Amino acid sequence: MKLGSLEPPPLLKLGGSVVTFKDKVETPNLQAIRRLSREIADAKPPSLLVVHGGGSFGHPYAQAYRLAEGYTGGRMQLAGFTRTREAMLQLNSIIVKALNLAGVPAVGLQTSALAVTRAGRISSLNLKPVLGVLRLGGVPVLYGDAVLDLKQGFAILSGDRLSTALALKLGSRRLIMGVDVDGVYTSDPKVNPNSRMVRELNVHGRRFRAILSGIRGSRAVDVTGGMKQKILEVKDFVSKGGTVLIVNALKPGNVGKALQGLEAKGTLVKA
C-alpha cells in the first residue's frame, strides 16, 4: 500500500504534559484535549497524523516496572508491561473520542502492534494500517508505547522517536510538537527565570551544542528524556530537510495556527 496521489501528511505530536496532568496518575487533561481537538478541526488540514505522549498514563507504570531497562525476567514485570500498554490504550481512546466528537476523523492505532524495536531503536514499523487510514481521509492517532524488543524483550518507544520515524518514512516535511513550555530555552524556564527562548535552532549551527548542553531534562516524571532528548530525536529528520516547530500546546491557538501554516510563537528547528 502506497500513499499514491496523497501528499505526505504533516505530523502533530502532543506531549504527555499537554494531554494529561503529569502529577496525577491516569488523569487526562480533558479541557486541553477538547480544545486541541477543536483547533485541529477548525484548521481543516488536508491530511494529518497525530502522535501523543504517555504522561501520567504511561510513565508512572513504565518507571515502577523499570520497562526502559528491558525484560529482566519474571511475571510481575511482564504484567507491568501489559499494565502500561493498557493504560496507554485508554488514553488513546480518550483522545480519539474527543477528536471524533470535534469532527476530526481520528482512527487510533496501537503503536506496540505496529512497531518492534531492537535495543530501543525501531527495527520494524508496519505502515500498512497507517496508510490505509490516510487513504480513507482519516487521521491516524498513534502514541508512545511500551513495545516488543528483539534484543531486550521490551522497550519504551517514545512518542518523539515514533513521530520522527513516521515523518521520515512517510516523507513528511513538517512536524509540529505541542509541549507545555513556549519552546526551547537556554536553560529550564521552570527553574531559571532568566533563561531565554530560542526562536530558531539550526541543528548544524555553531550554537547548537551550547544550547543543547544548557537544556535540562523536564522535572516531571518522564522516562523518555524531556526537551533535550526531543531535540536529539528530531535531529535526523531535520538534517534530511524536515522542519520541526515546537509550540506551547497548553496556550490556546498555537497548534491551530501552526497547522494552518500561520506564525505561531515557538522554536523552529531546522538545518
Next chain:
Amino acid sequence: MKLGSLEPPPLLKLGGSVVTFKDKVETPNLQAIRRLSREIADAKPPSLLVVHGGGSFGHPYAQAYRLAEGYTGGRMQLAGFTRTREAMLQLNSIIVKALNLAGVPAVGLQTSALAVTRAGRISSLNLKPVLGVLRLGGVPVLYGDAVLDLKQGFAILSGDRLSTALALKLGSRRLIMGVDVDGVYTSDPKVNPNSRMVRELNVHGRRFRAILSGIRGSRAVDVTGGMKQKILEVKDFVSKGGTVLIVNALKPGNVGKALQGLEAKGTLVKA
C-alpha cells in the same frame, strides 16, 4: 523474529457469544470471562495464543454502519469504523485484565494494527509483535476486528478467520474453539430439538457437504456468519493437518480439559 526453540502454541478462540451477552449492547459476560481465565490458568499450557470474538461489542456497530460492505464514503461510516474498533479494544482490555488477574500473562494486541485485508481476505499479518510476546512467555490476545482493506477501504476480519490464519502461519497443530453450543449439530439445536450433535467431522468425508448444508446460521446478531462459516474458515487449516475441537465454553471445564488434552465433549474437525 522467529519462534526459535519455542513450540508453536495451541490456539484458543473464544466466541463472542461466550465472552459477551449478545443481546445486550457492549455487555461482557464477566462471569464466563473470569471462569475461563481460571481454567486457562489451571491448565498451565506451556504456550498459548488467544483470539476472541466481538459479540455485543463489535457486531451491533459493524452492522449499523455496514462495515462488512466496505467503505462506501462519508464521515459517518468512518466514525462507525472507529467506534467499532474502540468497542473491540474495550472488550479486549476486559479479557486481558481478567486473564492477568487469574495469573495468565496475557498481552493484548490490536488486530487492526497487525492485519490488513484485500476484499476481506488477509493480505498481510504482522507476526513480529505476536512472536515477541510468545518469546517472553506471554499469551498474545487478539480478536476479530474491523480492519483496513486494500480494495474496499475496510472490512470485518472475523476471529475465526484470524485464528486459522495465525494457526497456519505459526505452524500450530491445535485450535480449540469455545462456542455457546455443545458442538456442530445436524441442524440448529436452538431451533430444532431433534438435531443431533456430530462428534467427529471429516472435512474430506462423504457426510461433510450434507452436514454443512444442514447447519443454519446463528440467530444472534453475527456479521461473521455463525457455525457454517466457522467450519468453512477452518477447512484450510484442517486440510493441512491441523485439528479443530469445538466445545461449549459456557459449560465449566470444557476449555480447561481441551487445553490439557483431556477428553472434552464437542466436535472434532479433522481431515
